[in-house]
Amino acid sequence: TQPPPTPTQSVEPTATPIPFDGTAAEEEGYWYSRYNLGNLVFRSALGETFKPDPEIIKSFIQLADANPDDGDTAAPKKGVAPLRAVYASGDPHYIQKLDVNDFGTQRWDPASFDTTITARAMGWTMIKEIEWSKQFHVDNHFGTPQDDFGAQWRFVGLLLNAEAKQQGLYALQNLKNEQGLIADSDGQIDWSGQWVMLEAYSDLAAALKADALPHSASNRYHNPQQASVFGGAADMLFASLTDRQPADIEELSLAIQALTWYAATTDKNGNQADALQRITRFGDMLAAAQPANATERAFVIRGLIEAYRTTGNDTYLAAAAAAFEAMAADFNPETGAFDSQNTYTIDNVAVIMGALNSLKFFGGNAVDAGEVEDIFTNFFLNAVNKSGLQQSVPPIPVAKGEFEQDEPPIFFGYPTIPKPPMAGGDFGIAPVFAAEVTWNGSGWEVTDSRFDTAGAMHASNEFIWFHNDEVNGFPEVVALPPSATGVRNGLAQYDATAAEEEGYWYSRYNLLSLTLQSGNGETFMPPKEMLMAAIKMVDADPSDGDTVVPPVNPAPLRIVYAGGDPHLAQALDPSDFGTLRWVGGDTRITTEATAWTIVKELEWAKQFHVDNHFGTPDAPFGAQQRFVGMMMALMPKMQVKAWMEEADRFDNSLAGDYAMLLALSDGAGVYGAETLPHSAGNRYADPDAAAMFAAAADQLLQKVLASEPTGVRDLSIGIQALVWYAANTSNADNRALALDKIAAWGETLAQTPHSLPVEHATVARGLIEAGRITGNDTLLDAAAKHLGLLLAAYVSETGAFSGQDTYTADDAGTIMGALNAGRLFLGDRIDQAKVEAVFAGFFEGVVNLGGLQISAPPINLFKAPFEQEEPPIFLRYPALPVPPMAGGDFGIAPVLAASTTWDGSRWTADTAHFDTAGAMHSINEFIWFHNDEVNGFPELP
Incomplete structure (x- = not known):
């Protein structure tokens, strides 16, 4: 069973307003995404760990740094704890005094862990690792192996890619059931988690298959054989979900998002066609849904924008715009929250920010862009920063390359958020998200300070996708060359x-x-x-x-x-x-x-x-x-x-x-x-x-x-x-x-x-x-x-x-x-x-x-x-x-x-x-x- 929530933490409003705009929200989202991922998969030990082969680590260093004598070198961190499976949740309080150079001092209390391994947590974590490995592969941001900067982060990208593969294999070897679904470790089937895993396997296979990654002249992760394994896993899940009818708004939205990733990455034209057909069917259902609160409206928007992008059907955009109109009417700019909802889980925040971000990119004239930007900024400021959802942020010199530290300080973390050692408890709290925050009518409070892996990784993905000019969370579906696989591969129900x-x-x-x-x-x-x-x-x-x-x-x-x-x-x-x-x-x-x-x-x-x-x-x-x-x-x-x-x-x-x-x-x-x-x-x-x-x-x-x-x-x-x-x-x-x-x-x-x-x-x-x-x-x-x-x-x-x-x-x-x-x-x-x-x-x-x-x-x-x-x-x-x-x-x-x-x-x-x-x-x-x-x-x- 999951341990009970830890005691609440009140967060008082600041006396002097701090200038904050949409750019600050986007940049903080980037760094919060990075803090949460790095602390989960390298430091916390919140899962089953593994020890990479030293020869593989050596090869990663060589791949990341072609010239180790240029003063910019890559090296493994002391005490790193990579994960081949992630647990559902844990208490992110440190259990000893923090040493930023020793990841072994940044472990969380294993007694607090909910050791259930869920499809949803595994899927969102895999996606997060893949997306950040792509980010660390952007040539004009983190350099190439010949450059004299960025070697450590190129090396981290290789480690993240390796972890995603380990987790993908773990799920296939330990969680796959007779129906071809990825069960939770307790045997239960989380249907929304199945769609997240479909997205994860699709994303991973595409990253491994590509000759060159976006904004890069190469692909250090290129491995066609492994791509085939994970592409096959995506095909398996896609087939296993053939007759699945999503049960609610959330599952409909996640299904459309996952099917978009699958349609954009599969090499099977018949499967692509089937995926697009399902997107249309689910899009029609989502457009007709009646959301009851801000989170449900956000799920509607996030799914319908994907349905609109992939099908070109303006009906979906219009329905998304209508959901946003209701969302905007529900938003209270004084509190930075929605009147229909006082409590927000980290997963709620993930989809709300993801929906607003998708409207920024694809809403066009169907929505008031200024209003979208205002709510995007205000909600992030309050529900993420002032609420205490992001529980701490490291000092600017920590966990960053020197070439990354020249931005305005507010880009790296909101000023009122404490540094990890001062965030609470005997030794502090890791710079990660809390599981839940609540607007109590007069101020924000953290109502569950535990770390919810699935929700935190979902949010971390949506937050890095604020920067889709470097890491694009909205993949484009391009019709495959007909019969590219050499067989007709048509729709199962075509007659x-x-x-x-x-x-x-x-x-x-x-x-x-x-x-x-x-x-x-x-x-x-x-x-x-x-x-x-x-x-x-x-x-x-x-x-x-x-x-x-x-x-x-x-x-x-x-x-x-x-x-x-x-x-x-x-x-x-x-x-x-x-x-x-x-x-x-x-x-x-x-x-x-x-x-x-x-x-x-x-x-x-x-x-x-x-x-x-x-x-x-x-x-x-x-x-x-x-x-x-x-x-x-x-x-x-x-x-x-x-x-x-x-x-x-x-x-x-x-x-x-x-x-x-x-x-x-x-x-x-x-x-x-x-x-x-x-x-x-x-x-x-x-x-x-x-x-x-x-x-x-x-x-x-x-x-x-x-x-x-x-x-x-x-x-x-x-x-x-x-x-x-x-x-x-x-x-x-x-x-x-x-x-x-x-x-x-x-x-x-x-x-x-x-x-x-x-x-x-x-x-x-x-x-x-x-x-x-x-x-x-x-x-x-x-x-x-x-x-x-x-x-x-x-x-x-x-x-x-x-x-x-x-x-x-x-x-x-x-x-x-x-x-x-x-x-x-x-x-x-x-x-x-x-x-x-x-x-x-x-x-x-x-x-x-x-x-x-x-x-x-x-x-x-x-x-x-x-x-x-x-x-x-x-x-x-x-x-x-x-x-x-x-x-x-x-x-x-x-x-x-x-x-x-x-x-x-x-x-x-x-x-x-x-x-x-x-x-x-x-x-x-x-x-x-x-x-x-x-x-x-x-x-x-």
Whole structure:
């Protein structure tokens, strides 16, 4: 059992105010962090000690000091007591007279120790050792081994790194249970401690793996083999926590923080994606939590800032800002405490200061920066300094290099805090934190002077992270190169439904980015009167709270370029489409790119017209999306006119002619329909446009019927185009001609030689259309045969297919389209379970982890609130970066790369090129996953 708290200690206010500001708080935090760590892990003996091998110590000295004759040397301190495990708590009173040069005189009373070894104390101590070992490795602060200063502290950094490894191994060898969790030494599981240990192992593995540490040209701790051990420990804990649902605000916050460290340091892209998904899930829960006091609000802020940083979701920042607003209203500047809370444990202080510090760095305009700084300074001054929480501070010359002693004295400790020998008891108190302080209504008092290891090390970590310019406690999550480990390594819960839903959203991201944001073509601006009329058509009651806000500076296209560089040309502002323009560069104009874009616009116009999804003009939701549907229905008219009137500017091909026949047929159907599918009306009805599209389709049909496709791609697209024509034409004779040609080309396609996996998919996609529209079972049987060849080539480790290493955007659409068609129309001709597995595996492996979809916006961008309620995995794959983080100076648009290639160990996506035809073809196939709302497999009338 834990010994009782020691007697209270009252701390009286000083008579004369001492100047104190945020810089003083930051600097004192740095030194208090260092005092607490050094006294715990080198002096106190509060744990199981070990004696380092003398040869290892000798090697550390050599690593730290390349020139021992320069007057600056490293040497072990007398009486040092390094720890391989830390105890839960102890009384930090000295038990003999202090000699600053003999650490053996600075022991604490072992009779006072709570000898429980807890996951939380071990984890926070390991992190503290790792973070300070990084601090002692900053070249321009503590020098390099060639310099004539800092050798002792470089040596201390090596000792701290060694202790962290010893403690990490101790936990694995002595505390790990059968579930892969780190139990306390009494066998109990502290769930918050599990997350802290996940953070600790992640931090340690990353430090050991790095070729060079931050702000340094080297890494004296570099050890890939040890990094693998501790990285494996992090993976173990991550897996063991898969189904853990945090129980309260504190655990939610610690879980998000730990998952951020894990996502930032793991080399497994699937695990990174899973971690980001969990961060989103826990972030949503934390944003909805109802904190009751300052500490709980601080946990909310600290966790949500990490969720915001890693996901880019402004909702988390807004919720953190709201928690701070409540926190600020609760703060009493006269007492330096919060009215909701009089007693503060050291762990409470840790998270409150950590939350305020995170807002200083990342709160931006969401909070009042001046107010944050004021509370940060005032609370530190009172709850840490005046309260007696920091129980003593050493004299300036002690435990510091001479080169460190030139700062203002207040940076090293608050003047009223006593020196260790005068802090209390017969021999004094170590310069460490008390476990608890209380504002009693008239002054501060220490209500538990014991040293709580977990809380003190937590605070010491948060305090050193005040200086994140040297030691960064807010690691950046950078999306891993897809399949960097050589296997797909995807999400355990990823399935075909996730692929369907992501396909829907990727389709939408690609379309909106190209046609309204990119400027990748020749633009036009509809007359204001036309826009106002469109707004009235989609929103019958503007006073219902659901109104249309036309985008600022859109760039609708009348001519679409064949490709371009989708890197953003300036810093992104989601509220201004003008900031979403692409670098571009490819100004070729092709019939195929134009046609597939028209189809995509028409299909999404239909989607935005589905009454039970986006509402009717009378509904109090969906007005913005219905307005976008009007824009999507307008652009095809402009694009077809340009194609007809400026034909000499367009590069033509068989596939282009076929795709344009499909587009014209689709348009004739959309503009000519009295009602659209799943809707009671048709806001896009336009008899003149319908006639123009139908006439152009009839004319182009003759050219198509006279063509002689030979390759499988031309044959397949030709068949699909003729199916669309036959389903939409009112000319019975032409329909009959189209059906005859479909049957003939189907037979040819079934016999055309091919070998690549994508060609198997191409053949299957065309044969399914030919077979289902003509009722020819032989063609459907042949489709099943070729789709079976595709399934047989599937390699689950990569999510791709043997025999093909490069996948274009067009390939992805063809493969996913064939698998989708097989699910819908081949029935028991094919192994449907295998189709489902490959459907999910290819989408996750190649589209997501392969980097084919370059980026995805945060969940709260470009979506209505009612659309954001789905599981986060439906809206974006967690490993995908948000656009600003996807590459280049300003980021990359959320579109498909031109291609991605597997080199045997990793994927490399061509993110500098966007292939309009391939991408638009692909995302048509993606929206047709949802053929219950937008049917990409039309039926004959």
